Amino acid sequence: MTGVLTLYRTSVGKKVIMALSGFVLVGFVLFHMYGNLKMYQGPEAFNTYAAGLREIGYPIFGHAHLLWVARLGLIAAVVLHIWAATSLTIQSRKSTTANAVSGIRRYGEQKRQTSYAAYTMRYGGLLILLFIIYHLLHLTFGVVGYDAGQYQHPENGEYFVYNNVVYGFQNPLIVGFYLITMIFLGLHLFHGVWSMFQTLGLNNANYTGLLRGLAILIATVVVLGNLSFPIAVFVGLVGPAV
Amino acid sequence: MRLTLKVWRQKNRNTPGEFRTYHTEHASPDMSFLEMLDVVNQELILKGEEPIAFDHDCREGICGMCSLMINGIAHGPKQAVTTCQLHMRSFKDGDTITVEPWRAGAFPIIKDLVTDRSSFDRIIQAGGYISASTGSAPDGNTIPVAKVDADKAMDAAACIGCGACVAACPNGSAMLFTAAKAAHLSFLPQGQTERYQRAINMVTQHDEEGFGNCTNIGECAVVCPKEISLDTIARLNRDLVVAALKGLAPSTGVSEAKAG
Structure with missing residues (x-):
């Protein structure tokens, strides 16, 4: 095996895999947030959007074919991202736990000198993974978080995502979980977007301010958009379709 | 007091x-x-x-x-x-x-407070040099080096290898040290020949020594007594990507350096 396929062997190569898979996932969260804004245009626009996702590339591509390509790509990105993170974390733990005072507390008086977000990547990422699982079971499959018969599955190519979202965000615990995760997603993006450029070697002192700005912009746009959906439903700005 | x-x-x-x-x-x-x-x-x-x-x-x-x-x-x-x-x-x-x-x-x-930092020496042995005959000192300016590159090479070469970057790093990574030692050569014409081989050799040795992995936190650059910049790490990362694209594998002798 040669070339880029050998990247997985070194720590820096694993980081490159993390950065590239992260790039795909950043693109996804931006698109996901943008698409969901159609909720504010009413039930018809939002339900048509859900149906339209299956028809991307039609008639060149068959029903939901491109969507499945995207899904498989995203699943691969998630798996690679988590694999790289796990493997690198294990490597780092070996270094930091050696000679440690107790557990992973390396110093008697730990002093942090740089950003908080960088320290939340691991457990923040874990929270986001749990969220993704819950989010799929909740709004995509309708298995959790609904009263019996409340979730409407698609029928004859018609989607009822609008009402599903509205009924899905009636429970304050569920809304709270979504809101907390979005804060951690913001921190993850704030460090991750900048970090992606640093890892790929596309950063230096001239660009770092600009790239930090880009990270803040992406994190803010995604978090504010995503926070608005459950809040809008919960306070009644977006009500059920009749 | x-x-x-x-x-x-x-x-x-x-x-x-x-x-x-x-x-x-x-x-x-x-x-x-x-x-x-x-x-x-x-x-x-x-x-x-x-x-x-x-x-x-x-x-x-x-x-x-x-x-x-x-x-x-x-x-x-x-x-x-x-x-x-x-x-x-x-x-x-x-x-x-x-x-x-x-x-x-x-x-x-x-x-007590004394640690064995010879892992740093082995990272340098893995690639922190140029394979050129040295002989007597060449005349000044026989190889032109742009002032801006000379300054950056000098900034990276200021690394004294104390290990503060590793100590400060929440991941116990020596990436700032490794990157500085690679960057002070990669900015100079003499360092170009082995540039990408050096990157993969030094990173491989860094991992083999049991250092952690850089997550771009930046504690290292804050405590560095010589103010080595995170830019050097980005440069090493890029060199490693190029090495992978070129299909370079770590050359033999990397692991042997540790044993010897």
Whole structure:
């Protein structure tokens, strides 16, 4: 095996895999947030959007074919991202736990000198993974978080995502979980977007301010958009379709 | 100055260490941190106790021997200084100061505050050189080097290999050291021939030594006494990607350097 396929062997190569898979996932969260804004245009626009996702590339591509390509790509990105993170974390733990005072507390008086977000990547990422699982079971499959018969599955190519979202965000615990995760997603993006450029070697002192700005912009746009959906439903700005 | 010191004492690699508390009343604000430790050691010797072992050599901030985690910060609270150039005027009378060794898997503790940093030497052996016949010094300016590149190479070459970057890193990674040692060659014409092979060799050796992985946190650059920039790490990362695209594998001798 040669070339880029050998990247997985070194720590820096694993980081490159993390950065590239992260790039795909950043693109996804931006698109996901943008698409969901159609909720504010009413039930018809939002339900048509859900149906339209299956028809991307039609008639060149068959029903939901491109969507499945995207899904498989995203699943691969998630798996690679988590694999790289796990493997690198294990490597780092070996270094930091050696000679440690107790557990992973390396110093008697730990002093942090740089950003908080960088320290939340691991457990923040874990929270986001749990969220993704819950989010799929909740709004995509309708298995959790609904009263019996409340979730409407698609029928004859018609989607009822609008009402599903509205009924899905009636429970304050569920809304709270979504809101907390979005804060951690913001921190993850704030460090991750900048970090992606640093890892790929596309950063230096001239660009770092600009790239930090880009990270803040992406994190803010995604978090504010995503926070608005459950809040809008919960306070009644977006009500059920009749 | 009256000071209370909480110092890590460890007999050797295999014996668990512990914090011990010492008091001194004979520190002066004009002393360097190491001179203050000398005074404490004199007091310990007079009392018939084992003096605190710590690394030091030039005491001018250029050799890279002194280390010490002071109150949780590598080389203490001042920016861009080594412990030997940190003076007691940076502390207040009556302060309690915690003093620890560098803690990292690849830096085994030899005794008290002294760690074995030869893993750094092996990273340099893996690629921190150029394979060119040296001979006598060439005439100045026979190989043109742009001023801006010369400055960047010099900035990276300022690394004294003290290991503060590893000590400060929440991941116990030596990426700043490795990157500095690669960057000071990669900015110069002489370093181009082996540039990408060097990147993959040094990163592979870095991993083999048991250092952690960089997550771009940046604690290293903050504590670095020579203010090496994170830019060097980005440059090494890029060189490694190029090495992978070129299909370069770590050349033999990387692991052997460790054994030898």
